Amino acid sequence: MLTIGFPAAAFDTNCFVLARERGSECVIVDPGIGVLPTLAEVLRESRLKPVAVLLTHGHIDHVYSVTPVCRGEGATAYLSPGAPSAGQRGSDPELPAYVHGDDRYRLADPLSGVDAGLRHMLEAQFGSAATWTEPGDVREVRDGELMTLAGLDMRAHHAPGHTEGSLMFSLEEVPDQLQGRVGSTLVSGDVLFAGSIGRCDLPGGDERAMNRSLREVVLPMPDDRLVLPGHGDITTIGQERRSNPFLRRL
Template structure:
């Protein structure tokens, strides 16, 4: 599977492009700030045709370029139902100081075609099957996307990072829900599952189970 990563101009947000290989259909995940021009160049160089944009959650650093990317390629945006409102008004997901971090003005319009996701749902896109894990805690609609069985990948968004987890102090966040998501949705995954996080380098579930202090604490508490 072809996995290309573009890092946004702000917040170090990872935008992923996934496909069977060059010259095929693809799925774009989390197009953040400043992604659109570089994404267009990548699609042209790899001869890729987007069929969908998938969003791990509704925060602006992950959705900033969703409307131009969807519009340019005439494709839908997918997001969990609990974060759907953040595509109508993304500032609901942040405190009052967020606008200064993304620029002095935000001319926001939501995509024309938005489809909502549900926990456990499966999407067949670009020759791949994406299974949705609803994992609230960072936001109410945070979701992880699982791909493959023999050599599994998981797009974890801002649920799980390499040696970290997503913050829970923004509107819609919940430390209790985050802990439950990590215990019920992350820890059961196979150790060899490769995680593609919303920020930072990729890792594996096994490496995080062993070395991520947050997961290590939950494993110890679960065994007690």
């Protein structure tokens, strides 16, 4: 599996591009703030055509660019050798955005639930919520749902705690450069990080729900599963089981 990840311009949110190989269809995971130029370069260099956007949850640092990416606006109009050279995606339909139903409301207002002072600061930097619109094709994902996108089979795991609708996605495929070293892949969003977990004191957070997700969803996973987190370095379930204090205390 071709796996390309890079941090967004703000909050160091990891955006991932997953595909079977160069020159094929791909999915884009969590297009955050300021990702469009780098994303466009990744798509051009690997000759990839996006077919869907996956959202692990609805916080602004993970969904900021979802609507322009789905519409193919600006730099992301350069999607493949045969794509339009500017503006929109031409006659291609808008890309679908996949999100858990409990976090869908955030796509229309990613600052929902943020206190007034912080909301004012974020709106001054990233734009008023009045200008936000959710993508035209939003598809709600259910816990345990098996999807095939860009030729990749992936299963959705509802893991609330960081937000009500936090999702993780597991795939049996592994990055090409890690063949033989890991057995499967987990896109963990802000549920699990290398050495830590997602905060529970942000809008939609619930510490009890997070502990339940870690205990019932994360810990049963195999040790050799690679973790692609929403922030920071990659890790494995086994490494986190051994050393992550938030898992060891459960």
